[in-house]
Amino acid sequence: MNVNETRKRTNVCSLSGFRISGLFAIINQVLFNRNKMSDLYDVIVIGSGPAGHTAAIYASRADLKVLVLEGWQPGGQLTTTTEVENFPGFKDGIMGPQLMAEMKAQAERFGSEYITKDVTKVDFSGSPKKVYAGEDEYQGKTVIIATGAKPRRLGLESEDRLWAKGVSACATCDGFFFRDKTVAVIGGGDSAMEEANFLTKFASKVYLIHRREDFRASEIMIDRVEANEKIEILLNKAPIEVLGENNVTGLKLKDTKTEEESEIAVDGMFLAIGHVPVTDIFKDQIELDGHGFAVPKEHTMTSKEGVFVAGDVADSRYRQGITAAGMGCMAGIDAIRWLDDQVV
Numbered sequence: 001m002n003v004n005e006t007r008k009r010t011n012v013c014s015l016s017g018f019r020i021s022g023l024f025a026i027i028n029q030v031l032f033n034r035n036k037m038s039d040l041y042d043v044i045v046i047g048s049g050p051a052g053h054t055a056a057i058y059a060s061r062a063d064l065k066v067l068v069l070e071g072w073q074p075g076g077q078l079t080t081t082t083e084v085e086n087f088p089g090f091k092d093g094i095m096g097p098q099l100m101a102e103m104k105a106q107a108e109r110f111g112s113e114y115i116t117k118d119v120t121k122v123d124f125s126g127s128p129k130k131v132y133a134g135e136d137e138y139q140g141k142t143v144i145i146a147t148g149a150k151p152r153r154l155g156l157e158s159e160d161r162l163w164a165k166g167v168s169a170c171a172t173c174d175g176f177f178f179r180d181k182t183v184a185v186i187g188g189g190d191s192a193m194e195e196a197n198f199l200t201k202f203a204s205k206v207y208l209i210h211r212r213e214d215f216r217a218s219e220i221m222i223d224r225v226e227a228n229e230k231i232e233i234l235l236n237k238a239p240i241e242v243l244g245e246n247n248v249t250g251l252k253l254k255d256t257k258t259e260e261e262s263e264i265a266v267d268g269m270f271l272a273i274g275h276v277p278v279t280d281i282f283k284d285q286i287e288l289d290g291h292g293f294a295v296p297k298e299h300t301m302t303s304k305e306g307v308f309v310a311g312d313v314a315d316s317r318y319r320q321g322i323t324a325a326g327m328g329c330m331a332g333i334d335a336i337r338w339l340d341d342q343v344v
Ligand SMILES: Cc1cc2nc3c(=O)[nH]c(=O)nc-3n(C[C@H](O)[C@H](O)[C@H](O)COP(=O)(O)OP(=O)(O)OC[C@H]3O[C@@H](n4cnc5c(N)ncnc54)[C@H](O)[C@@H]3O)c2cc1C
Pocket: 046, 047, 048, 049, 050, 051, 052, 069, 070, 071, 072, 073, 074, 075, 076, 077, 078, 080, 081, 083, 084, 085, 086, 087, 117, 118, 119, 120, 146, 147, 148, 149, 151, 164, 168, 169, 170, 173, 174, 278, 281, 310, 311, 312, 313, 318, 319, 320, 321, 322, 324, 325
């Protein structure tokens, strides 16, 4: 073996040595990264109503690593109702909790992970985005906010007890069940006027009950209500008890001026005193409107890059299962495309 040959062999050895150690380094790096990345999700969905589940279905079906933090009400508002008759695909209707269980199972089928925890804090300032549930921290390349909105309630024990048993906050959802019945709508704004008018399509009589002397609603809406023969307006009255054992049978009212109490017989009570979007924890992170609803800026993306929004939390108008699911689909697709665009 001549000198040149020895040199060549040594070079090959040191080269393969370098290759081997380089390979170890790469393997190490991959393993290390994999460990480090094990809590890094492509998409973190906050909320598990129709919007959250649908976003999770779309994102996980696109092979993304998806975590859904379900929150205090797994399945969302529809788990508080019985029959859902207007969600397409179920011609005989479907029970709210069952519909939501099906949606969750569909998202899990494609690999979405679910954790039943409330998000207590978020930090969208950097990348990845950080989402906290108490002490636990989760990291996401993107976040989809689907925390819904809560109907404002009167705060009566009887109202809670008879919720979905004649007490409702959605005429579009439940008006149909009150054909030829008597119902009361509580509120004095545009939505109260709209709900009262809508309910006259089904109910034989609608009381519109407002605690003040004057309505906050627009003139045109008030005119429509006043012109509707099926509507009786009761001003300066506030419900103090919903009557009935298993179903609503009436309301106990208090006159807000004289404090005099009275009762009326009704089969249902519809609250139209507003909805509160669940956005407290996002206040300093994304743009909200004057009522606290999240504001989508570009399609479903909020004022923060990579943070999307879907469902009632961003919708003060339609507030339906199908519209929330539709927006969840949009947010899922937007998150997929946004992630694709980040790859150079
Ligand atoms: C009694 C009732 C009957 C209804 N009936 C119908 C009907 O027949 N048809 C219809 O189409 N619509 C109906 N609706 C309206 C429908 O339920 C809503 O429009 C729909 O559920 C909105 O979906 P969402 O996903 O935006 O939010 P929601 O369903 O409100 O879900 C919000 C989710 O966010 C989670 N969340 C909140 N805060 C946090 C947090 N900090 N961390 C983690 N998670 C959090 C909650 O746990 C929940 O899972 C009804 C509503 C009610 C109240």
